[in-house]
Amino acid sequence: MKVVITGGAGFLGRRLSRRLLERGRLTAPSGTSEPIDEIVLFDVGESPEAISADGVAVRTITGDIGDRDTVFGLIDRDDVSVFHLASVVSGGGEKDFDLAMRVNLDGGRHLLEAVRARDGKPRLVFASSLAVFGGAAMPTAVGDRTKQTPQTTYGITKTVLELLVNDYSRKGYLDGRSARLPTVIVRPGKPNAAASSFVSGVIREPLNGIDFALPVPETTSVAVLGYRAIVDGIVHLHELDGDRLGDDRAVGLPSLTVTVSEMIEALRRVVGTRRLGRIAVEPDPFIGNIVDTWPTVCLSERAGNLGFPSEENLDEIIRYFIEDYLEE
């Protein structure tokens, strides 16, 4: 079967494609486990690294998800599964509303329509976000039954796609599932335009010996999960029997609620003798105002009942990052 990963050149997209190459198989629309023979990494930019495996064609396709024909061209087989990770991120969406609407909302709709046009109800996993929650009336702890009143355009578009995934699934046009992701750590590489970029940065940059300007106070709480558990959770959601999801196809992934100072403490515990860059608080109101709208405590009873994986603690997450990216 074919796998299409939108946002495939991004960090999660590349990790997901590697995970799928390791697995080699996915549950096909027919309900049986089938070998993957083609993976397409679709993105607005080139993938920085080639990935390949015996017998599996891995192609990178560059294009605009806001262009309907481009998206329909990607979904050219009935035995296909789609992982929809492409998105304008939170900070980017606050700076360019129209781009967020075009990529996140129009692009998402093109993808749903392209999958609907195939036979046999292909599976589609959409990467949603905790940013679907927000607002003055948001409870201290959010969960799968909390009303979604996001206070960023990013969060709005994620909520809208969750709703559309539900309705396309209810109508039998496809078999959709949405994974509500907490902040993913530890992202390698450069900082990005996401308001959450600092959550990885405060671990990654000091580990690379680089001084880091923390844009929020150390007391800031965030709901995080490591990329290994996130990628495994996305695959787990794809593989679940759809009947277990019922009429609401979105599941909040598990997360750990931690303060930035707890992250820094864990970093110091794990790092051993490695010399760390310095961390200095330099408040950035643009970032702070977005982060303040996010929930910090996320109940994940549903994910627990459905067997989603989670790391044990921050130390484990940081150790994985060192193992995967610093000890090569």
Next chain:
Amino acid sequence: MKVVITGGAGFLGRRLSRRLLERGRLTAPSGTSEPIDEIVLFDVGESPEAISADGVAVRTITGDIGDRDTVFGLIDRDDVSVFHLASVVSGGGEKDFDLAMRVNLDGGRHLLEAVRARDGKPRLVFASSLAVFGGAAMPTAVGDRTKQTPQTTYGITKTVLELLVNDYSRKGYLDGRSARLPTVIVRPGKPNAAASSFVSGVIREPLNGIDFALPVPETTSVAVLGYRAIVDGIVHLHELDGDRLGDDRAVGLPSLTVTVSEMIEALRRVVGTRRLGRIAVEPDPFIGNIVDTWPTVCLSERAGNLGFPSEENLDEIIRYFIEDYLEE
């Protein structure tokens, strides 16, 4: 100032335009009360009756809300207020998904963009619906903080528009408000494609001496409100100081929870000596399945705090209908 009512040829649109002609004024984007000098009733079909008043040009414009240029042509002044009532209804949306997406979602977005393109943040009131609620996990009583997991395409598009109205308002592109309407009774004229059509029909048809086939059991509960309170509530929402709405611009209007048999009892109480058509239960699973997804008890604490009007009881609602439509 100018007023644009989408769905202006519909029952609520015509009643709203008459109410606005009576008032003669609305709060303009500037925050001051200004005289209305132009009302446009925009609809896909012609208005069945002409409405006019001294000094106010009332025009009917026929067109497709799914066409961007048409919608931009309507919003041709900065001193404008928009009442967005146009919608493919619930039963219609289940039968034609693509039309519901085009009219309710694309049309709504065109309207938000057209208002955004004006200066001074015009006010826009969007008619949402209790159909935004639904699903297996819906609580017995829904309210302004209940998660929206609608189980009709109609409800999905209404929820999406509520979210977009919130975000356009947050961004300062317009001053939007959403009124979540319960089932409006008693609609005059012919039955329509709404799954809720029977709720008016069970009163209207017998009053007109016509036998009525009730498509649901008499024990069915519905949340209803009379059209006078609905129209007054829509105007009240337009006039409210936006600061009182905060970051969630949608308000559930008050409603009365009644069973169909209570409606029939009230009808018999109010009707006096008028001869009624007979009511026979003839279950229609298409209607019943949609109605089963709707909430029946709706908390309206927020509407109460904000001073929204409500009728006292069913008897009052039925008496208004007789006064407005049967005693001419």
